[in-house]
Amino acid sequence: MEKKRIYLSSPTMHGEEQEFVQEAFDTNWVAPLGPNVNEFEKELAKYVGIPHAAALSAGTAAIHLALKLAGVEEGDVVFVPSLTFSATCNPIAYEKATPVFIDSERDTWNMASEALEKAYEKYPNPKAVIVVHLYGTPARMDEIMDICKAHGTVLIEDAAESLGSTYKGKHTGTFGRLGIYSFNGNKIITTSGGGMLVSEEEELIKKARFLSTQARDPARHYQHSQIGYNYRMSNITAGIGRGQLLFMEEHKAKKKEIYRKYKEAFSDIPEIAMNPLNPDGDANCWLSCMTIAPGCKVTPDMVLDTLEGENIESRPIWKPMHLQPVFEKYDFFTLCENGESVAEDIFNRGLCLPSDIKNTDEDMARIIGLVKNLFLS
Ligand SMILES: *Cc1c(COP(=O)(O)O)cnc(C)c1O
Numbered sequence: 050m051e052k053k054r055i056y057l058s059s060p061t062m063h064g065e066e067q068e069f070v071q072e073a074f075d076t077n078w079v080a081p082l083g084p085n086v087n088e089f090e091k092e093l094a095k096y097v098g099i100p101h102a103a104a105l106s107a108g109t110a111a112i113h114l115a116l117k118l119a120g121v122e123e124g125d126v127v128f129v130p131s132l133t134f135s136a137t138c139n140p141i142a143y144e145k146a147t148p149v150f151i152d153s154e155r156d157t158w159n160m161a162s163e164a165l166e167k168a169y170e171k172y173p174n175p176k177a178v179i180v181v182h183l184y185g186t187p188a189r190m191d192e193i194m195d196i197c198k199a200h201g202t203v204l205i206e207d208a209a210e211s212l213g214s215t216y217k218g219k220h221t222g223t224f225g226r227l228g229i230y231s232f233n234g235n236k237i238i239t240t241s242g243g244g245m246l247v248s249e250e251e252e253l254i255k256k257a258r259f260l261s262t263q264a265r266d267p268a269r270h271y272q273h274s275q276i277g278y279n280y281r282m283s284n285i286t287a288g289i290g291r292g293q294l295l296f297m298e299e300h301k302a303k304k305k306e307i308y309r310k311y312k313e314a315f316s317d318i319p320e321i322a323m324n325p326l327n328p329d330g331d332a333n334c335w336l337s338c339m340t341i342a343p344g345c346k347v348t349p350d351m352v353l354d355t356l357e358g359e360n361i362e363s364r365p366i367w368k369p370m371h372l373q374p375v376f377e378k379y380d381f382f383t384l385c386e387n388g389e390s391v392a393e394d395i396f397n398r399g400l401c402l403p404s405d406i407k408n409t410d411e412d413m414a415r416i417i418g419l420v421k422n423l424f425l426s
Contacts, residue, residue: 055361055412056405058235058336061300066292073284081262083284089291090245093230096294097212097220099247101254104282104290105261108209108231108244113140114257114280115227115246116177119203121146125176128168128202130160131369131381132392133181136231137207138370146176150371152383153391157327159188161384161391165196168382177203182211182221183367184338184401185237185304187330190216190224205229209244212237213301213333221330222247232286237300237335238293240286301333303406307413308334311402314417318424320345324399338366339420340399347423349400355419356403366399 073085086104094102105111121127123145129138131150141148149168154161160180169175178197180188197204208214208222209231215221222228232243246257259265264277282290308323315321324338341347349365356363369392371381383390403416 052360053412055403055408055416057362057364057401058404059407060234060239060241061296061406063292063296065295066289069288069291070285073288078284081279081281081283083287085284085287085291086282089282089287089294092291092294093245094247096297097223097247099220099223099228100249101251102245102247103254103257103261104287105244105246105257105280106282107242107280108207108229108233109136109140110261110278110280111229111231111244111246112137112179112205112207113143114260114278115205115229116140116144116146117260118227118253118256119177119205121176126172126174128165128172128175128178129370130179130181130183130392131371131390132158132183132367132395133207133370134209134367135370135373136209137179137181138376148370148376148379149175150369150376150379150381152381152385153183153395154189155391156325157186157188158183158324158395159186160193162189162192162196164382164384165193167384168380169196169200171380171382173200175200175202177205179205179207180225181207181209182214184324185211185214185333185335186324187211187214187216187221187327187332189327189329190221191329194224203227209233209236210335211333213297214330216327216330223249226250227253232290232293237304237333238290238297240282240290240293243282243286243290300406304334304404305332307404307406307408308332308337310413311337311339311417314421315339318421320347320424321420334404336401336404338399338401340395343398345424349398351423352400352420355423356416359415359419361403361416361419363403364401366396366401369393369396372396
């Protein structure tokens, strides 16, 4: 008999989601607008502590609109971490702007401020900086905001993976001029697919809603003075989001417990280190990751293969963007000499462990046993 499948991070539904969706059906609000969309925006904004939010079809759409609102145009430079998912930087390419990749720091795996400073020496006038809170660990926002402020650069926060994470008590996604969240199927809460753009500035969010609904001018006839997008979230999707948001803190507590269990279980294997958590923050622990010490006989591929052989899903670390065929022609700034980088080192030695909040104690024991065995045998 095939062993029970254990997932990396799959949707966890509770029933309340369906009630909001049913309400949408009952009132025939089956459209890319409606009460669930308005309420989901308000509820999400309240949860993270920011006044304005626009619900969109994807996190990627939110990043795209954030860049447009920041005034990014063809040829403009945008600084972005190399160690991230491609969705962070694809929208830069949509606008024919130029991504410039920044290395990570060891302590948080996020954008290294020293490497960012170095990038400014060559490119003094970037149009925007995108910071990412990778796997839910908050970046060092004090340093990054100081640098952006000193140079007068718009800061955009890609908090797709870090909804619920805080830095010095403030939610990630609320530090930048614009912040984005994702509700993709594997994120900490999901709407099957969707995103949110947030800001302190009402004007920016109003503009985002305008651009996301085909940029229709306020005239009775269909008139357009700008290119628009079909990026609005549907009222059905938003219903799922409202139901999920009720369980956000529960999901976060469970993700943190998974991280804690791995950390404790691997504490007697000196070759294993868990992904770092920022001591100035409270991470949502979206994915628990591990790295293997250099020179160890066990490789990340061996761990991935062993788990897959037992029907357990795990994943490599995001492959750095400066190593991607589609982005390799762009500049990359690292503090490492001899052509190496922290991002590549984490990629080479790391992997994402199953972090599904439906995993039982038994599931966790199975995963941990399999991993430990590789190191002890
Ligand atoms: C998931 C993710 C996105 C994209 O969000 P979608 O909702 O899937 O479009 C962007 N950035 C990062 C870092 C992500 O992990």
